[in-house]
Amino acid sequence: MEATDLRRIPSSDPLRAYRYRDGLYAADLVTAALVHLDFFTWLAANPSDLAAICRHFGFAGRPADVMMTLFCANGFVTREGDVFHLSDSGRDFLLASSPWSLAPYYRSLKDRPVTKDYLKVLSTGKPANWGGYDESADWHRAMEDEAFARQFTAAMDCRGVLMGPAMAQALDLSRFSRLLDIGGGSGIYACSLVANHPKLSATVFDQFSVEKIARTRIAELGYADRVDVRAGDMLKEELPGGYDLHLYSNVLHDWDLPEVRQLLAASFRALAPGGMLLIHDAFIDADKCGPLPVAEYSALLMHSTQGKCYSTAEYEVLATEAGFRGFSFRTTAADRGVMTAGKP
Template identity: 45%
Template sequence: MLDPTALYRLRDGAYATDLIIAAVCDDLFAWLARHGPVPAAGLREAMGWAERPADVLLTLCAAHGLVDRFVEADDLVSVSDLARWHLTHETSFDLRPYFGSLAERPAVAEFAEVLRTDRPAAWASAAGERDWSGRLDDPRFAQRITAAMDARGAFLAPSVARALHDLPIERLLDVGGSSGIYAMALLEDRPAATATVVERPPVDEAARTLLAERGAGGRIDVVTANMFADPWPPGCDVHLLSQVLHDWDLARVERLVQRSFDALAPGGRLVDVDAHVDGRRTGPRPVAEYSALLMHSTPGKCWSVTELADVARRAGFAGVEVRDCAADRSALVFTKPA
């Protein structure tokens, strides 16, 4: 099989250029050339931007070499030489009019609004639609999203299973597990293990159908539940959150991680599989580009390893182990102290 990582990046980075155009049209780099280096908080205040979308934008700009960012030093941000030469008035090679010619792209205006309000735009910029989470109540949209997540998992799930091959699993809880494709992969080489997928309706029915069609219905059951409000099934030694946390804001990320800690027995593990930003929040570029899509259409973003490690530590977990998967994803393994 050929490696499809380039295709994942093509899809996941679909909104990144529009976010850069929005920043150029807002004259971010000219402002930084006049005032930087400046703490990110001061930059946000001056530009009138909310914290979450501004963080995603700065990570994307850093990944493309347009700003220099130092989170370890009050999150200082300054314009890079590349941006100073080509995205400010300071030289005759100013490309702002070139970028500005695309300012009327719909997603550019959507990003300008998200930056100011922190309210996600419609999924895929669909006109007049509810937000992404609300649309999951529509069976047709839920079926399309479940099919998309299942297609994504066909390559990713086996890589997650390889990365976690030595992790003992007797009973897996796959929270927000969509089609159950990751649970299936993790159980493949563990003949005695079983799993439960937690999903909301109508995704739960799609998961049951797919698991039955694939012959996994006897080992993997599906529980219909709201992962934020309903009790999590007990007796599981590993909880899996696969590309779930990136859909939610910090408060709800903290809630999910805390719920996992509270439901696990001592020695149990929480595994977060996702595209993770590095600790300096400057990349990697494919993850920073994917984060732009998530920031546009959900309340979330690609969280950094450091951010999630801090959330897990506050919940009570001890340390974090990082394991590389495929297509710019990694698995973070958190252990509840015995």
Template identity: 35%
Template sequence: MYESAIQPPVVDPTPIFELFRGSYGSELLTAAVAHFDLFGCLSERPMTLEELGDQLGLQPRPANVLVTALRAMDLLQQRDGKLCLTALASEHLVPGSRLDCGDYLSLAAQSPGVMSMVDLLKSNKPLGAEGDSGTAFIYRDGAKSAMDAEASARHFTLALAGRAKNVAPALAEVLPIGDAETLLDLGGGTGIYSYALLQKNPQLAAVVFDRPDVLKVAQEFAETYGVTDRVELHPGNMFADPLPQNVDAVLLSNILHDWDVPECKQLIRRCVEALKPGGRLFIHDVFLNDSLDGPLPIALYSAALFSLTEGRAYSEAEYRSWMTEAGLASKAKVPTLVHCGVIEGVVK
């Protein structure tokens, strides 16, 4: 008897993920107070994100992650394109002010988590990076990566299955696959999202494209869900190797948030090139507000992504702009589960 990939959870697991990621809020806030004097800087004058990043010695990606979290905490706000303090931060986080709480927060300034976050913010490199080209939980050609070693790739891939098993039924329920017959799941990992779509849509066949050691796990799940006769496991480098062509649909599920903006645009372009006329690209991911001021759970998840990958969380507006640039007409986001949603783009 095969397992179901489309049976949804009885209880929404979202609070568990929010609690798990909560520590990033403490680390970012303490780093801002005790290591970067961010609130002292902004108490002197409002600044643009670029100006503040320069003042703090932060590159655009870490500056974005830090400021987005602080805005989501209602400690920073934006007026006329410049960042300034909220009333909460003005009264309680400006050094030397009568009711300053900064010294209390600084009690954690030397804790391992905070020190690690400070190093990540300053270096703009993920945990496990070696030199200028190392990576931790993503694969980059020519760099040592946990995703290209069998034991670590297996461990991380199985860990991600804990979320995928819960979210895949919701994705299969709302994804408008229609009469599509071929799906390319780029960076598909365990394949669970594809396998849910296969169980939901009997006419569909899927290609799961990922690293060879990751696909060993995908093969096991294909057997568990009884879809081995409708799935092809395709090993390769999604940035460099040829992709299957003339497919009806491409799925990027929780992939783009691993990469910086140039790589995101490159992947979207490659997906469009793989689609047949009228084909569809589905971006399934988490989404920041278009104003980049929350929601707080996504801002903290963005910090987690920043720590482990070369990416961060992006807004719906950012994704839509890249889709438009690649020649896609995008449709409204549809929510799935655990803060995720899916945007459909159609080849014009």
């Protein structure tokens, strides 16, 4: 197998391969709404804001928000201010009374396990189990198991071999010296940053089940002299000090608003004055009407984690609340981007 070079990115386009995986569950969410709930027929007669939709169907706010973002991104619904309306294509193809209704076409798939999962997630707001791992364990509890943690971390490391260098090469970090990679998993993103920014050293901060995995992978990549690992619980203890860069790479999207607020506030407290926050993730547009591939990926996250893909506007509001200023955003690779903000 060819050695991993974190200063190189492939010349071919990875989007099709990534989008099949990231959008895997979106069709099940459409099926749940169309077949089990007849949601689009109701919306045609009752244009509503998100709160009214939640009241009528008994939905929790987070999954309902993800669902409506997906439907807007597909053009099934439109939004006027805060009010959602069924679009012309929605009336043609998703309305029960339409001669072109596709509900019977979708109905043969109504008993797919993930479709049924969405009915529970929409009503409870709680994630379903991750990919059939164990019916009693959502993703966060499953990560406490070493075998699952190893499997999941390897999957995210595979993705990071592309996304890490693309992120690193999009940033000018010449004035920074010490990075804390919070929830850094295998260390692939920390290694990517130090590989492309020679003045940087880094610490991966993640839970105990990942510590050994991260140390092994960092050594394999050849960065054990510049990237170390510290085990801890980012939601139960203060973040370590002495760093002028904080990175959340594909981390905040696993959590609901209270945890995201908590983590950003913890970063602001711990980060050195003049330091920078990096959020590397898949971002919903500020108007929450796209992009479609990210809206589809958000459906997967909503199903299996406590989070979703947040919009650029939501992150700016949350980071501003924590005290950060001076935001910028740029796209990187595979429908991802990186947002930066500074601590005055």
